[in-house]
Amino acid sequence: MTRTEEFEELRPLLFAIAYRILGSVSEAEDAVQETWLRWNASTTEPRSAKAYLSTTVTRISLDVLRSARVRRETYVGPWLPEPLLTDSYEDPARSAELVDSLSTAALLLLERLSPLERAVFVLREVFAFGFPEIAAAVGRSEAACRQLAVRARRHMDEGRPRFEADRKECEELAGRFFDALKEGDVDGVRELLAADAQVVGDGGGKAPQLARTVVGDDPVARLLTTFFTTLARVDVTLEARELNGEPGAILRDRDGKVLNTWTLEIREGRVRTIHSVTNPDKLAHLGPVADAWAVNREAQQARRTV
Structure with a gap:
């Protein structure tokens, strides 16, 4: 499989990670494009394309999110995430976590987390990444990532509805x-x-x-x-x-x-x-x-x- 083919196979996953971290379709698409540019320019051969690309898109998304938070402080009126059409959207987490992690309410709950908590929660709770992979992606120790995951999960659980909707x-x-x-x-x-x-x-x-x-x-x-x-x-x-x-x-x-x-x-x-x-x-x-x-x-x- 060529590098281009590997990237295209993983593109839906990369977009799904970036959108959940950023709450913006346009910014998520830009993050995925920047990931491709770095992947295409890299001369290294990572053992896992998925781990490498997921780490890259997470780091790019974190940088964008930190900048976006400053802009949102002066946003006029309530801020809502960019609406994402999902009736024809191929999402890697669709079967288990689609509504829970993509709903407007869930994305607004994610806004309450720190950027690191948000990234760790998305990688762990939505996509079931292991803590070694998460630690590499966010540049923190595994122990720190476990603590971030616990805090993020607690905050998210406090804001979630008590009953699932059919x-x-x-x-x-x-x-x-x-x-x-x-x-x-x-x-x-x-x-x-x-x-x-x-x-x-x-x-x-x-x-x-x-x-x-x-x-x-x-x-x-x-x-x-x-x-x-x-x-x-x-x-x-x-x-x-x-x-x-x-x-x-x-x-x-x-x-x-x-x-x-x-x-x-x-x-x-x-x-x-x-x-x-x-x-x-x-x-x-x-x-x-x-x-x-x-x-x-x-x-x-x-x-x-x-």
């Missing part, structure tokens, strides 16, 4: 939720929301966002139905998709360009959180991005003329 039930509930939304049925939407449901919006100051944070089943139901029915007047459509291993949707303008994404966090048979991303920088990997400001102006004008 995947099929979640998909069916999401279907009813989106149908009610398209029909402008406020009561139908409200019935599917948890009492403490919330909308969390990420526009990054670069697009009109659905909301920064709105809490409560009635306010959320009214916000969502008003928002979607207003946009539907200017031919915005809702395309149900799986995002980050959870039910979600892509909203598109009349030309098919990406306007927004929603990801639904479902707990105990109700929609608990809707994560909404409108920041165009976080949508570009999904395809051409709509001019959200222009769509919003047109929608508001159409609403006033009704």
